[in-house]
Amino acid sequence: xxxxxxxxxxxxxxxxxxxxxxxxxxxxxxxxxxxxxxxxxxxxxxxxxxxxxxxxxxxxxxxxxxxxxxxxxxxxxxxxxxxxxxxxxxxxxxxxxxxxxxxxxxxxxxxxxxxxxxxxxxxxxxxxxxxxxxxxxxxxxxxxxxxxxxxxxxxxxxxxxxxxxxxxxxxxxxxxxxxxxxxxxxxxxxxxxxxxxxxxxxxxxxxxxxxxxxxxxxxxxxxxxxxxxxxxxxxxxxxxxxxxxxxxxxxxxxxxxxxxxxxxxxxxxxxxxxxxxxxxxxxxxxxxxxxxxxxxxxxxxxxxxxxxxxxxxxxxxxxxxxxxxxxxxxxxxxxxxxxxxxxxxxxxxxxxxxxxxxxxxxxxxxxxxxxxxxxxxxxxxxxxxxxxxxxxxxxxxxxxxxxxxxxxxxxxxxxxxxxxxxxxxxxxxxxxxxxxxxxxxxxxxxxxxxxxxxxxxx
Numbered sequence: 001x002x003x004x005x006x007x008x009x010x011x012x013x014x015x016x017x018x019x020x021x022x023x024x025x026x027x028x029x030x031x032x033x034x035x036x037x038x039x040x041x042x043x044x045x046x047x048x049x050x051x052x053x054x055x056x057x058x059x060x061x062x063x064x065x066x067x068x069x070x071x072x073x074x075x076x077x078x079x080x081x082x083x084x085x086x087x088x089x090x091x092x093x094x095x096x097x098x099x100x101x102x103x104x105x106x107x108x109x110x111x112x113x114x115x116x117x118x119x120x121x122x123x124x125x126x127x128x129x130x131x132x133x134x135x136x137x138x139x140x141x142x143x144x145x146x147x148x149x150x151x152x153x154x155x156x157x158x159x160x161x162x163x164x165x166x167x168x169x170x171x172x173x174x175x176x177x178x179x180x181x182x183x184x185x186x187x188x189x190x191x192x193x194x195x196x197x198x199x200x201x202x203x204x205x206x207x208x209x210x211x212x213x214x215x216x217x218x219x220x221x222x223x224x225x226x227x228x229x230x231x232x233x234x235x236x237x238x239x240x241x242x243x244x245x246x247x248x249x250x251x252x253x254x255x256x257x258x259x260x261x262x263x264x265x266x267x268x269x270x271x272x273x274x275x276x277x278x279x280x281x282x283x284x285x286x287x288x289x290x291x292x293x294x295x296x297x298x299x300x301x302x303x304x305x306x307x308x309x310x311x312x313x314x315x316x317x318x319x320x321x322x323x324x325x326x327x328x329x330x331x332x333x334x335x336x337x338x339x340x341x342x343x344x345x346x347x348x349x350x351x352x353x354x355x356x357x358x359x360x361x362x363x364x365x366x367x368x369x370x371x372x373x374x375x376x377x378x379x380x381x382x383x384x385x386x387x388x389x390x391x392x393x394x395x396x397x398x399x400x401x402x403x404x405x406x407x408x409x410x411x412x413x414x415x416x417x418x419x420x421x422x423x424x425x426x427x428x429x430x431x432x433x434x435x436x437x438x439x440x441x442x443x444x445x446x447x448x449x450x451x452x453x454x455x456x457x458x
Contacts, residue, residue, distance in 0.1 A: 020183065022053040025175040029164050034171065035129035036064040040122060041088070041096070042135075043069065043081025048088050049187045050135040050176065055092040066095040068125055068132075070118045072103060099125055111206045123168035130170040136161055137176045137184050142230035143211055145237075154292070156279070159238035160231075180227065247273075248280030259456050260326035267303060274299055282318075285329055290315040302327055310411055323410055328456075335455060336415040337382040343420070345374045345447065353380070353418055358453030360418055360430070368446030369427060369438050379421045383414060387426050393436045400429060407432065413457045420449065430454070 039054050041047045054065055069085040071078055082098055089096040101117045103110070122132055141160050148157035164173045176184055204210045220226050251273060255265040261281065266274055275295050282289040289295060290313075298313035302322045305311040313320045314332045321328045335356040343351040343360070350361045360380065387400045404414055409432075420428040427438045431451040440446035 020179045022175055023057060026057075026173075029173060029175070030131060031164070031171050033129060034131045036066070036127070036131070037061055038126065038130050038132045039065070039067045039094075040132055040134045041067045041069045041085045043084040045185055046135040046137065046181065048084070049184045050133060051088055051092060051094065052187050054133060055094060066097065068097045068099060068122065070121045071098055071100045072114050072117065097125065111208070122172075126168040126170045128169040132167060132170065132172045134172065134174055135176055135184070136174045137179055137181045138227045138231050139181050139216075141177050141234055142227040143208060143216070145230050145234045146211060146215075147207055155237050155241045155244065156283075158234065159241050160234035162238065177231065244276055245280055248277045251277045252281055252284075257326050260328045263302060263322060263325040263327060266299070266327065271296075271299075282329065287318050287329065288316075312412075321410075321412060324408060328410065330412065334412045334416065337380075337418055339381070341380040342377045343380055344377050345369075345371055351380055356455055357416055357418070358451060358455070360420075361450050361452060362447045363450045365446055365448035366444060367439055367442040368448040369434060370440040370444070370446050373438055374422050374427075378427070380418045381421070383417055383419055387419060389426050389429065389433055390436045391433045393439075395436070400426075403429070403433060408458045410456070410458050413455065416455060416457070418451070 037054060039047065039051045041051060051067060054061070057065070067085065067089050069082060071082060085096060085098070099121045101121045103113045103117050126132055144160040145158060148160065151157070161174055161177065163175070163177055164171060166172075202209060202213065204213060223229070251269065252261075255261045255277065257265075261277075266277070269277065275292060278295055278298075279289045290298075294313065294315055298320050301311040301313060302320070305322060311322050317332050319330050319332045321330050335354070337353055337357060341351050341353070343349065345362060348362065350359050352359045383400055385401070388397050389400060389403065390397045391403060400417075400419070404411075404417075409417070417432075418430050419426055420430075422438065425435070425438070427435045428449050431449045431454075434448065
């Protein structure tokens with residue numbers, strides 16, 4: 001996010017839950033730019049208790065506090081959750097927004113799809129300067145660490161949930177990570193009406209429910225302080241991750257080559273540093289890294305590929321690609337120009353190229369295309385192969401393929417290049433080259449092409 005400070009004191013310090021104060025946590029961890037609070041309400045008892053705590057903050061936050069409920073519509077109890085949220089907000093005189101979402105599992109579990117949809121909805125709903133508060137408590141943190149450990153997570157996963165993070169147009173703060181659920185529920189005891197039990201919390205098909213119902217009771221019977229100990233372990237992991245991120249940030253600054261990373265620079269690091277900096281780079285771009293084994297395979301291909309090869313390591317919607325000793329993070333399916341567009345050559349006229357490809361516009365330029373030579377409209381389409389162009393008055397006619405190689409246009413982006421034709425004659429390739437045979441004399445008025453909001457092509 002631009003112009004925002006990170007969350008202060010990102011590792012939650014230990015406090016005695018008996019002296020818990022939401023105001024103290026906010027004073028310690030609320031980013032300086034926060035102007036309003038948003039409580040995420042599920043309809044259950046935990047978030048209702050958080051709402052009670054937030055409502056008791058006093059006049060400073062009164063008028064700058066609201067609640068949001070995400071309605072997944074997954075079960076018959078959905079209406080009861082909405083009613084519980086509405087009743088709690090009415091009792092405390094807090095505005096409530098209900099956001100319906102539609103789940104698209106896309107091969108993932110219903111549990112994961114619901115979580116992803118919920119946070120996407122919160123992110124879209126959050127206004128600039130607002131901070132989302134959610135009711136994750138100490139047992140939630142301990143469960144998250146155990147689940148991450150069972151998935152073979154590294155330090156970042158073992159750090160479990162951060163107390164504060166940039167989120168959408170604002171931030172997301174979990175102020176209750178060092179308070180037990182039992183104490184939290186005491187704070188919501190004054191709300192009228194019972195909060196409905198979520199059937200998904202009892203469904204043993206879901207990992208977290210299975211852990212809570214089958215594993216956690218035995219674990220805490222043997223180790224009563226398990227939640228505190230595991231939460232403390234998560235804090236230690238988070239502190240170690242901060243150090244690793246600092247090292248990775250310093251390495252990344254040295255490795256950056258425009259929007260890519262230097263292959264030679266990566267090769268000079270040891271294997272642990274290579275993986276650390278790749279993970280940090282991907283996280284910084286908002287991309288979830290692939291498993292460690294996939295990252296090792298990516299590095300093997302990047303380092304071993306011959307000069308004329310273009311290794312591509314794909315996972316999900318993303319890929320790592322190498323070209324000319326640089327590593328690029330790209331979509332798994334790079335954008336391509338589709339179809340043919342007819343474009344008037346009048347000054348200021350524009351043509352949209354489709355999702356992710358921006359638009360072309362004419363701009364005045366001495367020595368540019370002589371508009372007197374053009375038909376009423378030109379056409380714009382992608383490269384099919386064999387196209388040629390004369391890039392300068394004294395230059396030889398060259399193929400677009402050759403010009404792309406000389407210019408270093410990324411091979412996977414060449415199908416995105418908009419080629420401009422007057423009839424059957426190629427007169428321009430985006431704003432890269434004009435055909436000199438169609439251009440006015442250097443001192444005479446003409447028109448050039450501007451490619452606005454263009455993707456990275458080299």
